[in-house]
Amino acid sequence: MQFRYIIKEGFSGFKRAKLSMFAAIFTICVSLLLLSSFAILFINANSVVNSLREKVEMEAFLDEQLSADNVTEIKGMVEMLEGVREVHYVSKEEAAKIFQQEFGEDIYKVLNFNPLPASLKIFLGEGYRNARHAEKIVEQVKSIKGVNDVIYRKQLLEMLDERAMIFLWITLGIGVFITISSIILVANTIRLAIYAKRKIIQTMKLIGATRGFIRLPFLLEGFLQGLIGGLIAAAVIFVVFTYLEKWLTVSLSQFANVETYYYGIIIGTGCLLGLLGSMISVRRFISEGINN
Amino acid sequence: MIELKNITVAFDGQKVLDRLDFSLGQGEFVYLVGQTGTGKSTLMRLLYFDLRPSTGKVRVASYDSETLKSKHIPLIRRRLGIVFQDFKLLEDRSVYDNVAFALFATNAKRSEIKKTVLHVLADVGLSHKRNHMPNELSGGEQQRVVIARALVNEPVVLLADEPTGNLDPTSSAEIMELLKKINMRGTAVLMATHNYELVKKYPARVVQLKDGKLTEIEMKKTK
Numbered sequence: 189m190q191f192r193y194i195i196k197e198g199f200s201g202f203k204r205a206k207l208s209m210f211a212a213i214f215t216i217c218v219s220l221l222l223l224s225s226f227a228i229l230f231i232n233a234n235s236v237v238n239s240l241r242e243k244v245e246m247e248a249f250l251d252e253q254l255s256a257d258n259v260t261e262i263k264g265m266v267e268m269l270e271g272v273r274e275v276h277y278v279s280k281e282e283a284a285k286i287f288q289q290e291f292g293e294d295i296y297k298v299l300n301f302n303p304l305p306a307s308l309k310i311f312l313g314e315g316y317r318n319a320r321h322a323e324k325i326v327e328q329v330k331s332i333k334g335v336n337d338v339i340y341r342k343q344l345l346e347m348l349d350e351r352a353m354i355f356l357w358i359t360l361g362i363g364v365f366i367t368i369s370s371i372i373l374v375a376n377t378i379r380l381a382i383y384a385k386r387k388i389i390q391t392m393k394l395i396g397a398t399r400g401f402i403r404l405p406f407l408l409e410g411f412l413q414g415l416i417g418g419l420i421a422a423a424v425i426f427v428v429f430t431y432l433e434k435w436l437t438v439s440l441s442q443f444a445n446v447e448t449y450y451y452g453i454i455i456g457t458g459c460l461l462g463l464l465g466s467m468i469s470v471r472r473f474i475s476e477g478i479n480n
Numbered sequence: 481m482i483e484l485k486n487i488t489v490a491f492d493g494q495k496v497l498d499r500l501d502f503s504l505g506q507g508e509f510v511y512l513v514g515q516t517g518t519g520k521s522t523l524m525r526l527l528y529f530d531l532r533p534s535t536g537k538v539r540v541a542s543y544d545s546e547t548l549k550s551k552h553i554p555l556i557r558r559r560l561g562i563v564f565q566d567f568k569l570l571e572d573r574s575v576y577d578n579v580a581f582a583l584f585a586t587n588a589k590r591s592e593i594k595k596t597v598l599h600v601l602a603d604v605g606l607s608h609k610r611n612h613m614p615n616e617l618s619g620g621e622q623q624r625v626v627i628a629r630a631l632v633n634e635p636v637v638l639l640a641d642e643p644t645g646n647l648d649p650t651s652s653a654e655i656m657e658l659l660k661k662i663n664m665r666g667t668a669v670l671m672a673t674h675n676y677e678l679v680k681k682y683p684a685r686v687v688q689l690k691d692g693k694l695t696e697i698e699m700k701k702t703k
Contacts, residue, residue, distance in 0.1 A: 391581075392585055394568060395629065395633070477531070478525075
């Protein structure tokens with residue numbers, strides 16, 4: 189293989205076909221900007237929802253008469269339940285302290301006695317923080333002897349479930365739409381660029397170049413277009429989201445959080461888009477007859 | 481060298497070539513004549529395997545259309561030199577690069593490319609214009625670059641499809657002299673043309689394509 193030749197040809201588009209090269213890079217860049225902004229917002233919105241779910245905890249109130257052994261036994265039983273990640277015991281005294289923290293008053297001074305029962309704080313595992321699973325766990329905990337009642341923020345979980353599903357379907361729809369549009373847009377732009385080079389492809393076939401030899405410079409060119417498009421898109425995302433994060437309020441800034449490895453994914457996706465686009469387009473033109 | 485046996489080619493049920501036989505020996509010069517649309521280019525396309533016959537067998541050098549795999553087609557084309565009426569030069573590179581391109585595409589050694597290209601350009605009389613772009617050359621000169629590109633891989637047969645079709649009489653004569661010179665060195669030439677004047681001026685074996693069949697015809701030499 190003439191590697192030097194292939195590399196030289198792969199880079200030659202920057203010199204010989206500036207406009208179509210610019211169009212391809214621009215298209216890849218815009219597609220990536222759309223895709224990645226959307227993906228980042230989606231991922232961040234998802235993690236906000238998940239952090240809300242994480243805060244949902246159950247509280248199982250225990251019978252006043254239980255001995256320390258009984259409590260340990262019940263705690264062990266709850267811990268064994270499917271979907272339970274962690275269980276903390278809150279004694280009557282601790283409950284009183286929490287009361288004081290929340291209301292600023294000592295319960296003993298208000299009522300002269302402590303009516304707050306001891307309880308178990310139950311934290312659910314990932315994948316179980318939804319109304320359906322929570323309800324099942326509540327039933328199981330309630331059925332344990334010595335547990336008087338179980339409470340949790342049922343309405344919040346139900347609302348999250350419902351909204352999360354709507355959010356998921358809408359974003360999935362938009363995501364699929366943006367992805368398909370991007371691929372079509374990129375493939376079309378690259379196809380136009382390669383169409384302009386049909387003559388070169390015909391000539392190469394005429395003089396006995398193999399398909400691989402014809403294809404490689406185009407693939408390299410597509411890869412380079414994708415790389416540049418990806419780098420530009422990553423840079424724009426970096427600048428825009430860094431500013432957004434600074435300007436937004438603390439609670440909203442979570443939506444603008446960009447992990448460092450996202451930039452790698454953006455650039456990698458760019459390379460893949462460019463490579464796929466040129467692969468699809470060049471295949472069609474290689475299959476054409478010479479003297480058409 | 482080249483053999484066509486019982487070839488039929490049909491497009492949309494319409495026969496262009498009809499049970500045609502033809503052979504071209506080593507070092508021969510043959511004109512393929514016939515009016516426009518009689519199938520000269522179709523016959524040429526069969527020879528460089530851009531088209532497969534509906535029935536019959538094409539043999540070029542040691543390759544046979546019945547057993548040939550697609551991946552071998554580039555190998556056949558490297559043994560053929562192909563010249564078109566519309567040149568098919570790459571407009572975005574120089575004369576030298578156009579010719580060198582054929583060697584790069586066929587995996588020639590880098591060290592030999594420069595020597596071979598300069599040698600072939602000297603052969604067609606274009607050494608001094610090696611750095612020119614195709615659009616800076618006359619039609620005749622462009623066709624000479626195409627011939628140089630066809631010769632660079634030392635083909636056994638040169639297939640020329642109307643090589644003088646776009647040229648004035650002087651340039652046509654120059655191209656004919658060049659083709660004759662190449663033929664004298666042992667390369668077989670099959671030239672499709674409808675320019676009977678040239679055929680008479682540079683006599684050789686003539687086959688005429690008419691109604692899908694080939695017939696040998698005699699031409700009288702003119703001065």
